[in-house]
Amino acid sequence: MAYGDGIFETIRVDSGRVAFLQTHLARLKESAVFFQLLPKDFNWAEFCRELDNVIEKIHDGVLKIILVRKYQGRGYRYTTDAGSEIIMECYGGKIPFGWQLDPADIGICSTPCSINSMLAGHKHLNRMDSVLASGEVQEKGWDDGLMCCQTQVIEATAANVFVVQKNSILTPEISVAGVNGVVRRILVSEPSLPVREVPQLTLSDCQNAQALFLTNAAKIVWPVNSLTVNGRIIRYDLTNPTLERVISDFRNRLSC
Amino acid sequence: MAYGDGIFETIRVDSGRVAFLQTHLARLKESAVFFQLLPKDFNWAEFCRELDNVIEKIHDGVLKIILVRKYQGRGYRYTTDAGSEIIMECYGGKIPFGWQLDPADIGICSTPCSINSMLAGHKHLNRMDSVLASGEVQEKGWDDGLMCCQTQVIEATAANVFVVQKNSILTPEISVAGVNGVVRRILVSEPSLPVREVPQLTLSDCQNAQALFLTNAAKIVWPVNSLTVNGRIIRYDLTNPTLERVISDFRNRLSC
Known part of the structure; x- marks a missing residue:
């Protein structure tokens, strides 16, 4: 290895x-x-x-x-x-679905997300950045943390990130950094959902969002309760209808 | 691992x-x-x-x-x-010093060098970029290949890179990408040698150089004979006095 x-x-x-x-x-x-x-x-x-x-x-x-x-x-x-x-x-061991868990309290990691256009998207094993960011998450007592390239948000340490703004769901393009997760793949290819990949998702997009959620292949969809940025705590709407629609869509797909 | x-x-x-x-x-x-x-x-x-x-x-x-x-x-x-x-x-097995080998014929790898300001400099094991670039080197039959971030040259797949221009020796700063090699560390800290770290070393800096050499901990100093850029072959002066001074400096250090 x-x-x-x-x-x-x-x-x-x-x-x-x-x-x-x-x-x-x-x-x-x-x-x-x-x-x-x-x-x-x-x-x-x-x-x-x-x-x-x-x-x-x-x-x-x-x-x-x-x-x-x-x-x-x-x-x-x-x-x-x-x-x-x-x-x-x-x-x-049974793994709870994200929507069955307490919603996530997350922060911003200072470990940057590695940039490489040839590796981006793939779930490769060059993950020292995620390991170090995960160390920060544990130290701060967060549930997860956002990883950025300069001012652009790319993903969480072990999840993709989605921002609900009005009736749109935005997620960063995975062209230079980040993993194209399986749940993310399904979400962006689902024509009935208003998901849009954007070239750059900024921290202010996250701060100004109505709802925020994380996705990965274990927890599927995990709503975010709060994001801590420089000591300030931003809280999100956990009953946002667009978020609820995503959750019900995945409940149907998984028949649970 | x-x-x-x-x-x-x-x-x-x-x-x-x-x-x-x-x-x-x-x-x-x-x-x-x-x-x-x-x-x-x-x-x-x-x-x-x-x-x-x-x-x-x-x-x-x-x-x-x-x-x-x-x-x-x-x-x-x-x-x-x-x-x-x-x-x-x-x-x-005895390893020849770089200056005892045939000088290197190198090219430009299309695999980009991974960018992460927190990992830069360290000789960590997240080296999938170097492995892929090394695959290109083998396929092309080069001795090594330069790895870049966009238009900036960072290093070779398994060596640092130094450019001799007039009486100066330039090498890229290792602030966002690349390994700060042991021979590189010695070279940049040696006041008697005209080595200068530059924020950005471009491909034209390499093309316009009088001499080019690679360093690593196994071969120490390996002069470059030629660099292939888009099918064009640039040849370097293998008897450049600044290059010869670097070699003699390391021969003295290693008493060989």
């Missing part, structure tokens, strides 16, 4: 049902091909059969699939025949 | 002599403290004694020290008592 040179997926399983498996697998495949992480003759059908066997054993929890390039020796150079390693980790 | 959340040092040993050990250890310590990678009561003296034992067994080669945060469970959150793991890897 040298140099964080790999990708991963974190997949929610509840009551034996896997949330958005096809979207996860599509992203894994897309990134594996992009980063040349697998031999050309890799058997995806066989991999999916093995995956099914693993999933059968999880009733509630999270399945993590990690795909890393194998290294032979020192340095960054790799041989295309070096192959890769697929690791599957299961973390059991 | 999840998330590339750690640091490393690559240390040259030849004929039982370790090159710039104190500078390596100072950087390792500095980054370990910065990233909170070690318990506060970590015994550096004991670590150095263990290191001495390892070094004694290498006659020629490279010693790699890797320091990674231990993880307990899923996600980016870590506990400060989780501790770290120190891995020492030895790669035997």
Whole structure:
């Protein structure tokens, strides 16, 4: 796992049902091909059969699939025949949906989000920025924290961020930094929802929002209660109709 | 080694002599403290004694020290008592000094250098950009490749870059991207050499240079013969007196 040179997926399983498996697998495949992480003759059908066997054993929890390039020796150079390693980790235990949790109290991390247009979007393993930001979140006692590039908000440490302004839902484009999360992918491709990707989401967009919510593949949609900026606490409307519509949309998709 | 959340040092040993050990250890310590990678009561003296034992067994080669945060469970959150793991890897075999090799024929990588002001300078393990750029170098048959942020040159995939213009030696500041290499540290702190850190080193600075050289802890100083930019090949003066002065300075330091 040298140099964080790999990708991963974190997949929610509840009551034996896997949330958005096809979207996860599509992203894994897309990134594996992009980063040349697998031999050309890799058997995806066989991999999916093995995956099914693993999933059968999880009733509630999270399945993590990690795909890393194998290294032979020192340095960054790799041989295309070096192959890769697929690791599957299961973390059991029922995970509450975000909307069942207390809404999140979040802050702004001082660790910047790493910028690289070639890595942006992919769920790769170069996540030292997220780890350091997560350290800040723990130290401050927040539920999560926003990560920025200068004055632009990109994402939370382990979630995408969405801002409700009037009847629109805005989220930053993932073109130079950030992860294109699975729930985010579904949200931006859903024509019935007023989600719009913007080239730049500023901190004032967040401060002036009616509602704010976070998304990831484990908690799905997590409403934000408050955002602390330089000691000032901004509170959001937890009964905002647009936010409620997003939640009910995902409840329907997950039939819960 | 999840998330590339750690640091490393690559240390040259030849004929039982370790090159710039104190500078390596100072950087390792500095980054370990910065990233909170070690318990506060970590015994550096004991670590150095263990290191001495390892070094004694290498006659020629490279010693790699890797320091990674231990993880307990899923996600980016870590506990400060989780501790770290120190891995020492030895790669035997005499390594030629850069100036003993054929001078390098290099190109420009299309993989951008990751930007993060908090990670810049440190020799951390978030190196997927270097790995991808190294893939390009292999594919093109170059000896190394320059990595840029937009139009700014930052470094090579596994080396710092220095440009000789008239009697000056210029190298990019490592403030938002790149590794502050051990040989680079020595070069910029050497008052007798005309080395100047510049906020931005452009591709035209490289194209218009009299001489170009790369530095890293294994090869020390490696003169560049040619740089390919969009199919055009720029050749450099391999007998440039400023370059020769740098080489003789390092030959003296290493008494070789």
